[in-house]
Amino acid sequence: MKKIFLSLLTLILISTSVFADGIKFTASAPNVVELGEQFRLTYSLNSKGKNIQLPALDGFRVLMGPSTSSNMSTQIINGKVTSSSSYSYTYVLLAEKEGKFNIKPASISVKGDKVSSNTLTIEVVKVNKTQQGSGNNQSKNAAASQKITQENLFVKVHLDRKSVYMGEHIVATIKVYTRLTIAGFGDSKFPSFDGFLSQEVPTPGQISLQRENVNGTIYNTGIIRKLILFPQHTGEITIDPFELECIVRQQRANKRSGFFDDFFDNYQDLRVPRKSKPIKIRVKDFPKSKPASFDGAVGKFNLTTTIDKDSVKANDAITMRVKVSGNGNLKLIKPLEFNFPADFEVYDPKTTQNLKSSEKGMSGSTTFEYLIIPRHGGEYEIPSVDFSFFDPKARIFRTRSTPKFNIKVAKGDGDASGTVISSFSKEKVKFIGKDIRFIKTNEFESQLKGEVFFGTTNFYLGYLIPFVLFILAFVFNRKRIKENADTIGQKNKRANRVAMKRLKAASASLKAKQKEQFYDEILKAIWGYTSDKLSLPLENLNKENISEILLDKGVEVELKDEFLSILDTCEFARYSPSAGSSEMDELYQTSMDTITKLEKNIK
Numbered sequence: 001m002k003k004i005f006l007s008l009l010t011l012i013l014i015s016t017s018v019f020a021d022g023i024k025f026t027a028s029a030p031n032v033v034e035l036g037e038q039f040r041l042t043y044s045l046n047s048k049g050k051n052i053q054l055p056a057l058d059g060f061r062v063l064m065g066p067s068t069s070s071n072m073s074t075q076i077i078n079g080k081v082t083s084s085s086s087y088s089y090t091y092v093l094l095a096e097k098e099g100k101f102n103i104k105p106a107s108i109s110v111k112g113d114k115v116s117s118n119t120l121t122i123e124v125v126k127v128n129k130t131q132q133g134s135g136n137n138q139s140k141n142a143a144a145s146q147k148i149t150q151e152n153l154f155v156k157v158h159l160d161r162k163s164v165y166m167g168e169h170i171v172a173t174i175k176v177y178t179r180l181t182i183a184g185f186g187d188s189k190f191p192s193f194d195g196f197l198s199q200e201v202p203t204p205g206q207i208s209l210q211r212e213n214v215n216g217t218i219y220n221t222g223i224i225r226k227l228i229l230f231p232q233h234t235g236e237i238t239i240d241p242f243e244l245e246c247i248v249r250q251q252r253a254n255k256r257s258g259f260f261d262d263f264f265d266n267y268q269d270l271r272v273p274r275k276s277k278p279i280k281i282r283v284k285d286f287p288k289s290k291p292a293s294f295d296g297a298v299g300k301f302n303l304t305t306t307i308d309k310d311s312v313k314a315n316d317a318i319t320m321r322v323k324v325s326g327n328g329n330l331k332l333i334k335p336l337e338f339n340f341p342a343d344f345e346v347y348d349p350k351t352t353q354n355l356k357s358s359e360k361g362m363s364g365s366t367t368f369e370y371l372i373i374p375r376h377g378g379e380y381e382i383p384s385v386d387f388s389f390f391d392p393k394a395r396i397f398r399t400r401s402t403p404k405f406n407i408k409v410a411k412g413d414g415d416a417s418g419t420v421i422s423s424f425s426k427e428k429v430k431f432i433g434k435d436i437r438f439i440k441t442n443e444f445e446s447q448l449k450g451e452v453f454f455g456t457t458n459f460y461l462g463y464l465i466p467f468v469l470f471i472l473a474f475v476f477n478r479k480r481i482k483e484n485a486d487t488i489g490q491k492n493k494r495a496n497r498v499a500m501k502r503l504k505a506a507s508a509s510l511k512a513k514q515k516e517q518f519y520d521e522i523l524k525a526i527w528g529y530t531s532d533k534l535s536l537p538l539e540n541l542n543k544e545n546i547s548e549i550l551l552d553k554g555v556e557v558e559l560k561d562e563f564l565s566i567l568d569t570c571e572f573a574r575y576s577p578s579a580g581s582s583e584m585d586e587l588y589q590t591s592m593d594t595i596t597k598l599e600k601n602i603k
Contacts, residue, residue, distance in 0.1 A: 023047050023110055027103070027117040032211040032218050033095045035124055038063060041103070043089040043117055047110050052089050055104035058097075059124060065091030095124040125213050148248060148272055152179045155224070155244050155274045157191065160359075163282045167298030167329050168392040169361040170229045170281065171201075174242050176274075177219040182209070183269050186245030188224070195237040196229040197332065199357045228357055230298075230329045231283040242276040286390055291397050297389035299328010299361070303400035307382075310405060314412030318372040320382070322349075322402065325365035328389065330355055335368045336387055336402070341380040347371040377411040495532030496599050499525045503592055510584055518584055519570045522591050526566055529595050533602055543567060553602045562594050 029041045043052065043066075052066060066089040074083045100123045105116040153176075160171040174190070176182075185207070209220040224244065231237060248270045286294075304323040312318055324333055335349045347370070355364035374380065382405040391398050453459055483490065506521035531538045534549055541549075543564060550560045569587055 023113075023115050025049075025106075025108060025110075025115045025117045027106060027120050029093075029103070029120055029122055030211045031121070032123045032125060032213045034218060035095055035098050035126055038092055038094050041065075041091045041093050041120075043106055043108070045087045045089075045108060045110070045115075046084065048085070048087060049108040049110040049115065052106060052108040054091070054106050057093065057103065059095065059099065059101040060093040060122075061096050063092045063094050065089070067091075095122075098124050098126055100124075123213055125216055125218065148180065148250075148270065153177070153246060153248065153272060153274060155242055155276045157239060157242050157276050157279055159239075159279060159281065162279070163284065164231060165284050165286060165298060165390065165392045166231050166234050167296055167332070167390070168231070169299075169329065170196075170231070171359050171361075172198075172227045172229055172239070174224040174226070174276075176207075176222050176224060176244060176246065177212075177214060178209075178221075178246070179217075179219055181249045182220075182246060183249040184247040185224075186247060186271055187243075188245065189243040190225065191240040191242055193227070193229060193239065195233060196231055197329070198227050198229050199331070199362060201226040201228060201357050201359065226359070228359075228361055230332065230362075231281065234283045234285045237281050237283055239279045239281065241278050244274050246272045246274055248272050287395065287397075289397075291386070291388040291399055293386035293399065294388040294390070294397060295334050297324075297328065297333050297387070298392060299326055299330070299389060300391055300393075300398075301326035301328060301330075301387075301389050301400070303387050303402065305402040307405050307407075311408045311410075312374065313410045314374055314377050316373070316412065318374070318407065320370040320372060320405070322368045322370070323365055324367075324387070327361050327363040330362055330364060330366045333366050336385050338370070338385050338402075339383050340372065341374075341382075343374060343376045343378075344380070345373040345375060374407065374409040377409050380407045380409060381405070382407065491532040492535065495529050496595065498532060499529035499595050500592075502528060503588065503595070506588060506591075510588060515573075515584070518588075519573055522566070522587060523570045525591060525595070526563070526570075529598070533598065550598075550602075555598065555601045559594065559597050559601060562590070563598065566591055566594060 024044075024046045026044045027041070028044070030039050033039050054062075069088050069090075071086045071088075072083070073085075074081065076082075100121060103120040103122065105119055107114050107116050109115075155174070155176050158173045158175060160173075164170055172193075176185075203223055203226050207222040207224065209222045212219055212221040224242075249267055250270060251267055302325050304321075304325070306321050306323075308319045310318075322336055324330065331353065335351065340346050349368040349370045352367045352369065353364070355362055355366075384404045385402045386399050387401070388397055388399040390396075502521050502525035506518050506525065509518040509521055527538060527541060530536075530541060530546065534541075534553065536549070547560055547564065550563065551557070555563075566587065573583070573587070
């Protein structure tokens with residue numbers, strides 16, 4: 001019986017939930033009101049209903065209601081027509097008591113079904129003394145509330161905590177507080193959040209103002225930005241001020257408006273800069289005795305490790321995934337370091353993050369994907385690895401461990417000639433034997449260490465031989481210059497050679513039977529030799545003085561007479577027609593003998 005009752009109750013709840021998915025009945029009212037203030041409580045419904053039933057409104061009195069209104073809208077998008085309708089039920093309430101009051105759900109009937117609204121909490125506060133009074137005092141206080149002061153308009157960076165552990169998240173909310181009429185916002189300058197890892201929390205794009213009680217005074221507040229911060233070092237960290245330019249709309253003072261004056265001429269927009277106060281946060285260090293596997297993870301995590309296959313062939317890839325999920329600084333978690341077997345080629349892990357930021361911190365998961373390639377057959381083991389994190393709520397370290405994996409690797413194709421690689425990183429793997437180019441492959445002679453050329457015999461001969469050759473060349477050149485300068489001596493040396501050339505010319509004339517030319521060449525040879533040998537010009541030589549000169553040079557008398565006889569024979573034969581070739585031959589031979597003898601006798 002009990003089981004049947006529970007089943008029926010479950011079916012009723014499921015049917016109600018399914019129905020409620022299409023119907024929305026929402027209650028809305030100010031969060032904070034003043035004691036004695038009138039305000040509106042509105043219920044909105046996206047379908048037509050009837051018989052709305054209000055809950056008991058303790059602390060409030062209904063002054064008027066419900067006043068109903070409806071709104072119909074039709075949209076045509078890409079030819080598709082959609083229509084929607086909304087209905088609202090509004091009550092005017094008066095706050096009669098001070099305190100926080102919960103307004104329970106109201107109910108309404110929609111197509112025969114009963115639909116309930118959400119619950120509201122309304123805080124009723126005392127009237128601020130500065131706003132109390134009547135008559136002229138009320139008007140004076142109303143005017144005072146419109147003055148632009150630091151109390152009526154300010155910005156603030158609100159932190160949910162001011163003392164945290166390093167890596168523990170903080171929620172920072174940047175808000176504007178105002179009791180003035182805000183027409184908009186201008187330039188802004190956000191804090192740099194140095195010393196934190198900041199992550200944006202999604203907020204509505206348009207700033208909507210909500211009532212909030214601040215020390216007994218009601219302000220309209222709006223959230224400018226919301227972030228979660230993860231401190232990166234211990235100690236005291238200061239958050240810089242936030243700056244915002246607010247556009248305040250005010251009524252012009254002492255303005256006399258006529259019936260035809262423009263409404264907007266009675267108001268003006270003023271740009272008012274505001275700056276928040278800096279905030280200091282104390283960041284605590286972790287407790288002592290940190291586990292060896294702790295690497296800065298803070299929060300509450302679960303660890304899941306999987307491997308896609310544990311039996312492969314050599315050179316086939318294996319994928320191992322390590323997933324860290326939970327709530328904490330998931331963005332800062334580093335990959336776990338496994339002790340893979342040496343014959344495994346392992347790529348750098350690929351990191352995938354699926355994170356969501358909210359007021360509760362950063363939640364989701366970070367997955368590390370390891371690509372492993374065994375290079376040889378055999379049975380291998382990937383040992384377990386510990387992952388430790390600090391739980392800031394419990395203030396203790398917790399450790400999770402990955403399971404141990406046993407992998408069977410069969411021999412793959414070409415495994416026998418495979419290259420042995422025992423590296424842990426793909427970036428470090430190179431093809432052995434293909435990327436090495438030898439610089440010198442032929443034989444070479446080694447040289448004893450310490451043997452030097454300086455001081456050896458060859459070293460000194462290298463200097464001495466060029467020096468001797470230089471001296472010889474110098475002497476020979478001086479001698480040649482000196483001999484060329486002695487023209488007389490040169491002629492003396494060349495006298496015999498010149499005479500022989502002329503006798504050779506005489507011989508040619510003899511063979512050509514040129515008698516006159518033959519005797520001329522004989523005379524030139526005799527007189528030329530004498531001139532060169534005795535160093536006397538030809539014009540100074542004659543048969544009268546040649547005899548004395550030859551005798552003075554130590555020439556024998558018979559040789560002197562033979563020399564003169566050759567001269568007489570030539571002069572006589574040149575003009576004698578009877579001279580024959582035999583006589584000319586004899587004269588030629590005599591001339592050669594005489595010159596040869598003179599060469600030996602002249603001193």
